[in-house]
Amino acid sequence: MAAFANLSKPQARGRKPEPLPLSQLGAAALVKGVLDTDGEVEIHGTVQGRINADSLILGAMGNVEGDIVARDVRILGRLMGRIFALNVTLEDSADVTGRIFHNTVTVARGARFEGRMPWRPPSYFEALDQLPETQP
Amino acid sequence: MTMFTRNDKGQDTASPATAQPVRSDAQPAASPVAETRRPQAQPISSSSAAHGTPSVSVISKALKITGQLESTEDIQIEGEIEGDVRAVSVMVGANAKVKGTVRGDQVQLAGQVEGKIEAKKVILTRTARMSGDVVHQDITIESGAFIDGHCRPEYGKAEVKAPGLKTVVAGS
Structure with missing residues (x-):
């Protein structure tokens, strides 16, 4: 649940002198379960499960099956599942199937997206402490 | 793909985001699209996502x-893991915490493991805290390391199977 707390107080984190370290999941890595961080994470491998982060980059070789909850999300790889994020960017190599709950979204030309992109006000993400049940 | 690039041609001149609207008409369809896409790929980037x-x-x-x-x-683990870890070489940093089994060819522990280590070569450094058994072929224990458990030189023998790293599915 830590990830949701982040969303509501971005200023507090910004005041910290040193930025939180970057975590990265290599192309050869596979995670089954939950990834939970207050910082930034880069996924180049495979994740089956849920990711909570402040900022997430899904690399071109990355593959996620599950839900992503973050403030900023940038997708270059494959996602099957849902995104709950204030700012979402789908780059041209993105391949996403599912739902993107967003406040702002950017989709590059060439990106593949199948599903729905419901807009939500920022307060929705701050108050988000349990993910809604949807059928992707 | 060809279908899309053909459509793009007309939109390129109209789009405010594209950097070279004039050139895109003069050139073959594929190259201006590729050029104009690249700069857009950087907005949130702060790290190695771009280079390989x-x-x-x-x-x-x-x-x-x-x-x-x-x-x-x-x-390399500096954080916290509840569950099993398996890799060729696993480094558990000084402030890291693992609850579960750590398997690999080589495991270097400076942090805390509650569970089990199964590795060909095990290194417990001065700051290591190991609660559980260590199954190894070759072990190094530095002065100061803490172990609560058995050390058995049985890695690779009948009862303990090799990690079988080849079966791991790499990210595709």
Whole structure:
């Protein structure tokens, strides 16, 4: 649940002198379960499960099956599942199937997206402490 | 793809985001599209996403994984893991915490493990705290390391199977 707390107080984190370290999941890595961080994470491998982060980059070789909850999300790889994020960017190599709950979204030309992109006000993400049940 | 690039041609001149609207009409369809896309790929980027895909995994101190972590390359852990870890070489940093089994060819422990280590070569450094058994072929224990458990030189023998790293599915 830590990830949701982040969303509501971005200023507090910004005041910290040193930025939180970057975590990265290599192309050869596979995670089954939950990834939970207050910082930034880069996924180049495979994740089956849920990711909570402040900022997430899904690399071109990355593959996620599950839900992503973050403030900023940038997708270059494959996602099957849902995104709950204030700012979402789908780059041209993105391949996403599912739902993107967003406040702002950017989709590059060439990106593949199948599903729905419901807009939500920022307060929705701050108050988000349990993910809604949807059928992707 | 060809269908899309053909459509793009008309829109390129109208789009405010594209940097070279004039040139895109004069050139063959494929190249201006490729050029104009690249600059857009940078907005949130702050790291190595742009230059190649790394194969090493780093679990930083702010990251917690609940579940299983596997890799056919190396893993460096500075954070917290509840679950099993399997990789070629696993480094558990001084402030890291793992609850579960750590398997690999080589495991270097400077942090805390509650569970089990199964590795060909095990190194417990001065700051290591190991609660559980160590199954190894070759072990180094530095002065100051803490172990509560058995050390058995049985890695690779009948009862303890080799990690079988080849069966791990790499990210595709």
